[in-house]
Amino acid sequence: GKTLDITSPISGKIMKANLNKVKDVVNDLPFMSLERAEMLAEFFVDNNIVKILELGFNYGVSTCYMASSLEQVNESSIVTIDLESAKTRKPNIEQLLKKIGQFDKVNIYYEPTSYTWRLMKLLEEDSNPRFDFCYIDGAHSWFIDGFAFFLVDRLLKPNGWILFDDLNWSYEKSPSLREKDWVKAMPKEEREALQVKKIWDILVKTHPQYGNFKVMYDEWGLAQKIK
Numbered sequence: 001g002k003t004l005d006i007t008s009p010i011s012g013k014i015m016k017a018n019l020n021k022v023k024d025v026v027n028d029l030p031f032m033s034l035e036r037a038e039m040l041a042e043f044f045v046d047n048n049i050v051k052i053l054e055l056g057f058n059y060g061v062s063t064c065y066m067a068s069s070l071e072q073v074n075e076s077s078i079v080t081i082d083l084e085s086a087k088t089r090k091p092n093i094e095q096l097l098k099k100i101g102q103f104d105k106v107n108i109y110y111e112p113t114s115y116t117w118r119l120m121k122l123l124e125e126d127s128n129p130r131f132d133f134c135y136i137d138g139a140h141s142w143f144i145d146g147f148a149f150f151l152v153d154r155l156l157k158p159n160g161w162i163l164f165d166d167l168n169w170s171y172e173k174s175p176s177l178r179e180k181d182w183v184k185a186m187p188k189e190e191r192e193a194l195q196v197k198k199i200w201d202i203l204v205k206t207h208p209q210y211g212n213f214k215v216m217y218d219e220w221g222l223a224q225k226i227k
Helices: 011-024 034-046 061-071 084-088 093-099 113-127 142-155 189-191 195-204
Strands: 051-055 077-083 107-113 131-136 155-165 208-217 220-225
Touching: 011 034, 011 093, 034 061, 051 061, 051 142, 061 077, 061 093, 077 084, 084 093, 084 107, 093 107, 093 220, 113 142, 113 220, 131 142, 142 155, 142 195, 155 195, 195 220
Parallel strands: 051 077, 051 131, 077 107, 131 155
Antiparallel strands: 155 220, 208 220
């Protein structure tokens, strides 16, 4: 059965209040809206999501919304991974989680190079699948996130879900990255490619163990591990 019934007036009101409390704290920080957070919260309830893996958290806005969504769910937790540079955000993920009272629910990892290294360590510690849901909103590159999908698949429970953000993102279109020297040094094709969408189309949608594909908001790709 469901851990929480969001359709009941009491649970629904509590959930809404929790998410609105997060909105008051994160205000307009990027990169998740209240509307999308509400949709995710309902999805978590409908699919008994308890253990979450997040790749890429930036300021921690999405982490705060997801942690708050799980507030009434027993044994729920989030593992979230980003680069060490995320520590210098103002505010940073730790400050935001403490403000909303969800710091203890989240295990935060800061990595020098990539979350794929931490995923390796998680598999070394325990190779058994243990996550119900993975949200990928990090590197946006074929090289990192294509491999991350392979690693996440090993950590995702049967019937678990994976959500890719930014299907239509490219280095060329990124205001924060397109002027960087290392981006300018890329081949034009790589700069302009929708790399997350390539992962979605070539690796995820053709995978024999994944199904129930859904694209939302024109940039979220959701898929279920069906075997």
